Amino acid sequence: MGNYKIVFLDKETLSPETVLRTPNFPHEIKVYQSTHESEASERIADAEIVIVNKVPLGKAAIEGAKNLKLIAVAATGYDRIDIESCKARNVTVSNIRDYAKNTVPEHTFALILALRRSIIPYRQSVLDSRWQDAAQFCYFDYPIHDLANATLGVIGDGVLGKSVARLGEAFGMNVLFSSYKGVQGMGPLYTPFEEVLRQSDIITLHCPLIPSTRNLLDQHEFSIMEKRPLIINAARGGLVNEEALGWALEEGLVSGAGFDVVTEEPPARDHLMMTLAKRHNVILTPHVAWASQEAVQSLADQLIDNIEAFYHGEARNVVV
Template identity: 35%
Template structure:
């Protein structure tokens, strides 16, 4: 059988620096950079293999595209696909469970180091001539903070949380962890959420978005934290009640926040965090180093190969 493969939104994974050859070797391939909702069905057409990243595949779409035999998601999260509707039609949905662990942990610390040292700001000021005109041999505009001896509390101590913990240890930080599943011999101290809130100088979110974690950072939990705490989130935006965090940043209860995700992406112009004090916001790029995207592409191709060989892997709707 000559398979027809369509990629509905390939641009963010591959803006031109990777190759689609792995997929094209498996069938007739059509790649779209982006697909608007009105075009989803027509672009799927008679394709039996559909690959998506963030383009939604609803129950209605799945039922109106009878040729679909396989859905591949170019991400770990798969909430864009109605997995139950796919299951009812015998269509496996396969995701990419692990590809950017170290990249995401690295980015969490990139945000933290920018908060503690403000490297970009001071470099900009030097280039504006301030150092040249300075009467002193140095200057700084913000408090500079050493991480040695500080405590980081990591909510969600899976692969990414553990990778962040290893980096924190290298900086001489104490690592506290909260997770419903405790890893044996973990290089961290497991504590309750309340203890983590009370003792942490930095809190990093690396937990999945479930009903019980949605809004886990809110005015009540922030009230339990140290004054001047730093909050990092490059997991999922809805883990944070954004108005509550903005209020805490503006009052100084939270010293700073580093966020690579927000509740609605792209970020809306009225998001209160855009005008909050000491808030770094980046456009969901923790996952995006070329190395991790190359790994993602390879796993996505292997997922499809497994399906075509009758041995599907990483199926989320079995």
């Protein structure tokens, strides 16, 4: 079959410590640390296998790659790939699955704990000499709440949502799985979407960004939240209307927000979420919930597994 030509468009999306093993078949590989969308067509023009994480691959790029057989996505989400063009060209697309079942839930609870216990503002106040100024053994400038007996609303019932729910139960929380927005009768394991919004002390998102979930939390949703919940989003930017979030924070309809994702990544310096992150009750992290060293290595291993399986006629984790 000769050497397969493999092109990796954005290797720097994997951490420097990650070991990417060599595929077990004859090949030549060209690795780019990063690729602008405008460069993609030229770089994959004669490739048979393309590895990509965040670089958009549209119709023109896919149609221009005449030898293309496989797009191996180095992530779970594949919304930057023109799937219809891949179907038309009979190009297989594979993705990565279940690698983040520990790292994302742990990051989610890191955000929850930091916000519920006001860890960030208390740390800053210590650095600002507030402890000395208080002249006593402690002070009570920011609220602190237990997780035990609080209600955790989980929106998204996949591997990550279920893992978050298990952690919540371990903390003694009352866990509610939300039904899909606008969908009734999903069964006794689900609580209606708007009831979850009303009853939860913490709402955490673990669902994909698709047309039905874009702006899943908007001004109406914030307006019916009765318990001033924390809002946690370690899933996708766009699930929450950021303007509405700013309004809800200003109006005191939510008690804080922990976000690992925004609609624009990286955000401009004057992006709304950059402004909101200056508040004592908001934490913004740079889309790293998925990025424990263990998880990224698992992703890299699975990526090569997918490529090798495809080469040997046993394609796995196939999207199309």
